[in-house]
Amino acid sequence: MKIGVFDSGLGGLSILREIIKVLPDYDYVYLGDNARVPYGGRSDKVIYQFTKNAVDFLFKKNCGLIVLACNTASSMSLQRIQQEYLAKNYPDRRVLGVIKPAVEKVGELQAKRVGVIGTYATVNSKAFIREIKKVYPKAQIFQKACPLLVPIIEEGEIDWIGLKLILEKYLAPLKKKKIDSLILGCTHYGLIANKIQSIIGKDVRIITEGIETAIKLKDYLARHPEIEFKLLKNKAREFYVTDLNLRFLKMARFFLGKKFRNFKDLTFISI
Amino acid sequence: MKIGVFDSGLGGLSILREIIKVLPDYDYVYLGDNARVPYGGRSDKVIYQFTKNAVDFLFKKNCGLIVLACNTASSMSLQRIQQEYLAKNYPDRRVLGVIKPAVEKVGELQAKRVGVIGTYATVNSKAFIREIKKVYPKAQIFQKACPLLVPIIEEGEIDWIGLKLILEKYLAPLKKKKIDSLILGCTHYGLIANKIQSIIGKDVRIITEGIETAIKLKDYLARHPEIEFKLLKNKAREFYVTDLNLRFLKMARFFLGKKFRNFKDLTFISI
Known part of the structure; x- marks a missing residue:
């Protein structure tokens, strides 16, 4: 069996890249639902579907374990997928998210005033608040939706003055709250982590999901040999998308980084 | 039979508003596919589907005539819908777009250097170039994709300095070409027409699709009594969306304008 990684678009490739760095031997299947991206502004009903x-x-596609490398899907659907869908249809398979790994880091850092930025859906779901309260109930949490960051990053407008301006606007209320750590609650945001750091201030600890998810997945497999022993280790990688166009191919290279430039063509699947 | 108006999201409501101003008596059915919006960056295959x-x-829903109030759908799919789908399945019904009405205005103005702004898909389809060449072959056409305008407008960031900055960036190449008219090739752009006018200069004629589509639809019905006589005139309005959430309800009010504040609740349909 293989490890599946799912994202609403191609941002999850940045999570996959970090996972492969830590666990290079396994077989991976990536699915990006880029025909219906972004999920961020949609209702829970549609996101679950x-x-x-x-x-x-x-x-x-024979995945025994899936990482939902999408904050919106993780926050809105993971629990229901695990409790209703898996329990009934696939009791021996696992689906994990990207929220818990980031949240556990908050506990490890013993952070007291935690900022969380993400899409509307992620922020409105309050999933980070709920999960942080479980792990580390003393922490105070301050959320801020940053809806324009994804389109700006996807346009490659990373050095545009407008990105700096909107970041200053979005981060101002968090600065005012004197946060000590900041969870980047969207896969895309890792790509502008240094810009976020420079605006929020160097004393704030930035928590990026890719690295935390990779570390926690390694731990998970070590603790669950009944899952691990079923996993193939041929270093195979498959990439599926629900829409195939030049712009997305360009973005795929952008997210996968230089090391992954020569990945095989994305495969189109109809939704 | 009724008149249908379709858009990938709710931007088409601004077109419907203009149509209702000119033709208030008919029955209208609006469908916004906001579960899968935006269409702008997607492939022609997916947009057609x-x-x-x-x-x-x-x-x-008993519509005898449909306006595709979405530039992406009009430019990528209208021709195929008319030639393949209608001809085979519904030979007595009609589907019209928003591109031709704007293009005919170019001919009426005898414009010589025409700018066109829109999404990636609209610009890449070259639909405006093709249609303008038919109507007015002497015109020179200069296109520019403006991918960040829709997310900024949908965020309501209309007075944000970033909008001015990105408009200056997007419009600079068109200014350099000394255009005499500018087609706003996206339903959303009508809402920032005055900002576009102030940056492109007061001598450039701005062509907005809503008004042109409404005028041309009235002409069409006058020329096609075999369609017109089938249309109901009870002033009924139905609104369907593929995703129902608070943010979209807010946007619906924004697009429909003050007069339409008390329209009935949007009806959710599953896709």
Whole structure:
């Protein structure tokens, strides 16, 4: 069996890249639902439906374990997928998210005033607040939705003055709250972590999900040999997208980084 | 039979508003595919599939004539919908777009150097170039994709300095070409027409699709009594969306304008 990684678009490739750095030997299947990206502004009903479609597809592709490398899907659908869908249909398979790994880091850092930035859906779901309260109930949490960051990053406008201006606007209320750490609650944000750091201030600890998810996945497999022993280790990688166009191919290279420039062509699947 | 208006999101409501101003007596059915918005960055294959779904839905809702109030759908799918889908399945019904009305205005103005702004998909389709060449072959056309305008407008960041900066960036190459008219090739752009005018200069004629589409639809019905006589005139309005959430309800009010504040609740349909 393989490890599946799902994202609403291609931002999850940055999570996959970090996972492969830590666990290079396994076989990976990536699915990006870029025909229906972004999920961020959609209702929980629709997000659950889309996520279930994706999980179903990856199970059919022989994935024994799936990482929902999408904060919106993780925050809005993971619990229901685990409790309703898996329990009934696939009791021996696992679906994990990207929220818990970042949240556990908050506990390790013993952070007291935690900022969280993400899409509307992630922020409105209050998933980070709920999860942080479980792990580290003393922490105070301050959220801020940053809806324009994803389109700006996807446009490659990373050095544009407008990005700096909107970051100053979005981060101002968090600065005022004197946060000591900041969770980048969206896969895209890792790509502008240094810009976020320079605006929020160097004393604030930035928590990026890719690295934390990779570390926690390694721990998980060590603790669950009944899952681990079923996983193939041929270093195979498959990439599926629900829409294939030049702009997305360019973005795929951008997210995968230089090391992954020569990955095989993305495969189109109809939704 | 009713008049259907389709858009990938809610931007088409601004077109519907203009149509209702000119033709208030007819029955209208609006469909916004906001579960899968935006179409702008997607491939022609996926856009055709989504548009066909929408047309199908509106025909089932008893629409005899549909306006594709979405530039992406109009430019990528209208011709195929008319030639393949309608001809085969619904030879007595009609589907019109928003591109031709704006293009005919270019001919009326005898514009010589025409700018066109829109999404990636609209610009890459070259639909405006193709259509303008038919109507007015002497015109020179200069296109520019403006991918960040829709997310900024949908965030309501209309008075934000970043909008001015990105407009200056997007419009600079068109200013350099000394255009005499500018087609706003996206339903959203009508909402910032005055900002566009102030940056492109007061001598450039701005062509907005809503007004042109409404005028041309009135002409069309006058020329096609065989369609017109089938249309109901009870002033009924129905609104369907593929995703229902608070943010979209807020946007609906924003697009419909003050007069339409008390429209009935949007109806959710599953896609």
